[in-house]
Amino acid sequence: MDENDAGKTVGTITIKAPSRKLLNYEIKVRRKTNLVQSKTLMEMLEKSITRYQNRVITAAEVIEELIGIAKKIKEIDKIPEEMGLTDYEYAFYTAIADNESARELMQKDTLRELAVTLYEQVKKNDFRSLGFNPFFI
DSSP states (O other), X not given: OOGGGOEXXXXXXXXXXXXXXXXXXXXXXXXXXXXXXXXXXXXXXXXXXXXXXXXXXXXXXHHHHHHHHHHHHHHHHHHHHHHTOOHHHHXXXXXXXXXXXXXXXXXXXXXXXXXXXXXXXXXXXXXXXXTOOGGGO
């Protein structure tokens, strides 16, 4: 059985598991717009794979974890829209919210407003015309 065809049988139903390669690709694509989110997801993937390679978990358990990561990605994809943010504004939001002291001092709405303001300022200054991508600081 090919790695991409690996599945977990539950009763008489086989659940197709996302492959490591596919998840790795999804996470790398996100790196272009949201470095913090990409880093967190990559750490989750690497932790699962390392635990499997060290025989801490079984193949079935790693498949369950990969499915969990895929579900997490789908959940994360809904957040910007639910918050009324663009993907780039959400990238600023996650970068700010990743700072523990900022989370302690500011509420979610304040962080959201700050993210939107920062994004608008960066967009207004048009750093890309200078060959600088502000999302890879």
